[in-house]
Amino acid sequence: MESVLLRARGVANSRDITTYLQAGGWEGFKKALSMPPEAVTQEVIDSELRGRGGAGFPTGRKWSFVPKDHPGPKYLICNADESEPGTFKDREIIEYDPQMVLEGIAIASYAIGAHTAYIYIRGEFFRWAKILEEAIAQARAHGFLGKDILNTGYDLDVWVHRGAGAYICGEETALIESLEGKRGFPRLKPPFPAVVGVFGKPTVVNNVETLACLPHIMTRGARWFASIGRPRNTGPKLFCVSGHVNRPGVYELPLGVTFREIIFEHAGGIRNGRKLKAFFPGGSSAPVLTADEVDVVADFDSCAAAGTMLGSGAVIVMDDTVDMVEVGRNLAHFYAHESCGQCTPCREGSDWCLDILNRLVQGYGHPSDPDQLLRICRFASQGMTICPLGDAFSLPISSLVSKFRNEFAAAIARAKPIPPKKLPVMPWVGKDVRFGG
Amino acid sequence: MKTQAIHAVPPEQLQKVTFDEAMEKRIAEIFERYPTKRAAMLPVLWLCQERYGWISPGVIAAVAERLEESPAFVEGVVSFYTMFHRQPPAKYVLQLCVTLSCELCGAKTLAHHIKERLGIGFGEKTPDGTFQLLGVECLGACGGAPVIQVNEDYYENMTPEKLDQLLSELAREQ
Numbered sequence: 243m244e245s246v247l248l249r250a251r252g253v254a255n256s257r258d259i260t261t262y263l264q265a266g267g268w269e270g271f272k273k274a275l276s277m278p279p280e281a282v283t284q285e286v287i288d289s290e291l292r293g294r295g296g297a298g299f300p301t302g303r304k305w306s307f308v309p310k311d312h313p314g315p316k317y318l319i320c321n322a323d324e325s326e327p328g329t330f331k332d333r334e335i336i337e338y339d340p341q342m343v344l345e346g347i348a349i350a351s352y353a354i355g356a357h358t359a360y361i362y363i364r365g366e367f368f369r370w371a372k373i374l375e376e377a378i379a380q381a382r383a384h385g386f387l388g389k390d391i392l393n394t395g396y397d398l399d400v401w402v403h404r405g406a407g408a409y410i411c412g413e414e415t416a417l418i419e420s421l422e423g424k425r426g427f428p429r430l431k432p433p434f435p436a437v438v439g440v441f442g443k444p445t446v447v448n449n450v451e452t453l454a455c456l457p458h459i460m461t462r463g464a465r466w467f468a469s470i471g472r473p474r475n476t477g478p479k480l481f482c483v484s485g486h487v488n489r490p491g492v493y494e495l496p497l498g499v500t501f502r503e504i505i506f507e508h509a510g511g512i513r514n515g516r517k518l519k520a521f522f523p524g525g526s527s528a529p530v531l532t533a534d535e536v537d538v539v540a541d542f543d544s545c546a547a548a549g550t551m552l553g554s555g556a557v558i559v560m561d562d563t564v565d566m567v568e569v570g571r572n573l574a575h576f577y578a579h580e581s582c583g584q585c586t587p588c589r590e591g592s593d594w595c596l597d598i599l600n601r602l603v604q605g606y607g608h609p610s611d612p613d614q615l616l617r618i619c620r621f622a623s624q625g626m627t628i629c630p631l632g633d634a635f636s637l638p639i640s641s642l643v644s645k646f647r648n649e650f651a652a653a654i655a656r657a658k659p660i661p662p663k664k665l666p667v668m669p670w671v672g673k674d675v676r677f678g679g
Numbered sequence: 680m681k682t683q684a685i686h687a688v689p690p691e692q693l694q695k696v697t698f699d700e701a702m703e704k705r706i707a708e709i710f711e712r713y714p715t716k717r718a719a720m721l722p723v724l725w726l727c728q729e730r731y732g733w734i735s736p737g738v739i740a741a742v743a744e745r746l747e748e749s750p751a752f753v754e755g756v757v758s759f760y761t762m763f764h765r766q767p768p769a770k771y772v773l774q775l776c777v778t779l780s781c782e783l784c785g786a787k788t789l790a791h792h793i794k795e796r797l798g799i800g801f802g803e804k805t806p807d808g809t810f811q812l813l814g815v816e817c818l819g820a821c822g823g824a825p826v827i828q829v830n831e832d833y834y835e836n837m838t839p840e841k842l843d844q845l846l847s848e849l850a851r852e853q
């Protein structure tokens with residue numbers, strides 16, 4: 243496939259606005275400005291673009307939920323929090339083509355009628371925040387941002403807002419709270435941000451990669467975009483491949499390639515001549531797939547049909563030396579640390595899982611542990627929590643237990659007797675009648 | 680790339696903080712961007728951490744006053760995020776990613792290596808205040824696993840040898 247989102251990678255001075263203009267940059271925004279905002283939204287709906295931040299929600303439809311007749315300000319937020327483990331694609335776009343992100347922001351802002359946009363970027367990305375600041379200054383100097391843009395009467399300011407270290411602030415309502423100057427506690431939905439968002443105003447939150455698609459949709463048309471990929475799963479997608487592959491990195495491929503192609507053709511197969519054991523197809527919050535499932539198609543609907551998620555397109559690859567109990571421990575550590583703590587099933591559940599998995603890894607497993615883990619995970623993933631982090635931790639962990647139960651059993655078979663003090667969570671014995679076991 | 684050292688202002692000088700003109704000017708610019716003062720919270724805290732190296736209780740009180748919030752509220756925000764130093768940090772804060780892709784690619788070896796070479800584990804500082812080790816969660820650079828962030832800079836595809844070289848350079852430059 244021709245490079246679309248990564249076309250600037252490897253080009254000299256690719257970040258400079260003159261380079262971007264030479265490649266036809268900012269033409270998409272000019273075209274959008276010549277159309278009524280609703281027509282821009284319609285074009286994006288027709289392209290069938292789905293959000294690249296994780297949930298895969300149709301972008302144009304999300305915009306159409308913004309009340310048209312709302313009198314006060316509306317906001318656009320570019321989500322550059324990029325904190326789903328395994329994901330490093332938005333950074334790549336910003337590194338090589340920050341103007342493309344800004345143009346996407348401008349198109350989306352115009353379509354929803356926002357005059358202020360914020361780019362919420364994770365705190366660790368010092369370098370990339372600076373790149374964006376410089377890009378904004380250049381775009382302003384060229385009259386693509388600011389007051390009365392290109393004599394159309396349309397105003398738009400874009401500000402970079404840095405996070406300060408919190409995975410949960412990638413979740414859109416936590417992001418909004420954080421932007422408002424508070425702890426990043428997710429909000430209950432509804433109301434959805436499109437109706438009540440930042441500062442109580444209608445707000446659209448879109449991922450960097452989603453926004454980067456927009457200039458191309460505007461210049462080349464919805465039909466062109468929809469011709470890439472598969473029905474309802476259209477367009478180019480950035481896949482981040484990490485772990486035990488020969489060539490980790492970001493690959494731009496049409497939605498609809500298989501994970502086999504991604505891992506073996508593009509990422510060069512498994513390191514050191516080892517064999518593939520398993521992989522997370524869409525970040526660590528997506529249920530794991532085994533080597534037998536490597537022919538699953540990498541698009542939103544096919545992943546859902548395979549019981550997992552395309553998520554952010556982050557493929558984490560594990561070879562046959564990997565201990566899946568330790569993988570579970572690693573992930574439980576992440577989620578227990580990142581749970582914001584508002585909901586009991588998520589706050590306690592992630593910690594309990596971590597305690598049990600720590601115990602298992604240290605050789606103090608108990609025969610009831612796998613079921614105990616599954617039970618905790620079930621509680622955290624039944625819509626019992628404010629935000630989807632409950633599912634994000636429990637689905638991958640329960641998938642590890644279900645698909646690699648033999649490894650959990652082996653760890654338990656090797657276990658030493660549990661010294662009484664080393665027992666952070668009592669092993670669950672017998673059937674809990676209240677909760678139906 | 681040359682990583683800038685952090686020069687943390689000692690606690691006794693940060694008990695009572697008043698912002699000078701330069702800080703006030705930048706705070707005023709930040710206020711321009713948002714409809715509420717509260718939204719300036721993270722940018723102003725970042726400004727303070729840049730300036731003082733860390734966020735002391737005195738800094739919290741000053742930020743609270745400037746943003747018309749209670750110190751308790753600001754403290755609540757500061758403590759929620761991992762990147763604000765609530766104690767004076769070392770000159771170089773080694774932030775080793777411990778999440779999955781990095782662990783798969785050798786983060787544990789790096790942690791052991793640092794322990795051996797500098798004698799510090801996660802959360803510890805060298806006695807001379809040059810290095811501090813933190814275990815951090817996914818840095819969003821997993822293609823370059825294992826990754827270590829030193830102050831503001833990313834170092835990717837790290838090996839014990841590269842780490843040795845980096846630590847020697849930093850120790851020399853400080």
Ligand SMILES: Cc1cc2nc3c(=O)[nH]c(=O)nc-3n(C[C@H](O)[C@H](O)[C@H](O)COP(=O)(O)O)c2cc1C
Nearest residue numbers: 293294295321323324325412413414448449452630
């Ligand atoms: C726990 C959690 C973490 C998330 N982290 C991110 C993130 O780092 N970046 C991102 O773009 N979206 C993230 N999302 C998804 C956002 O909530 C939101 O759906 C997305 O930014 C919408 O943009 P899109 O429609 O363009 O995909 C996260 C969601 C959850 C539940």
Ligand code: SF4
Nearest residue numbers: 582584585588627629
């Ligand atoms: S599910 Fe977890 S992260 Fe989400 S709001 Fe509840 S406690 Fe916070």
Ligand code: FES
Nearest residue numbers: 776781817818821
């Ligand atoms: S897992 Fe270490 S950078 Fe993502």
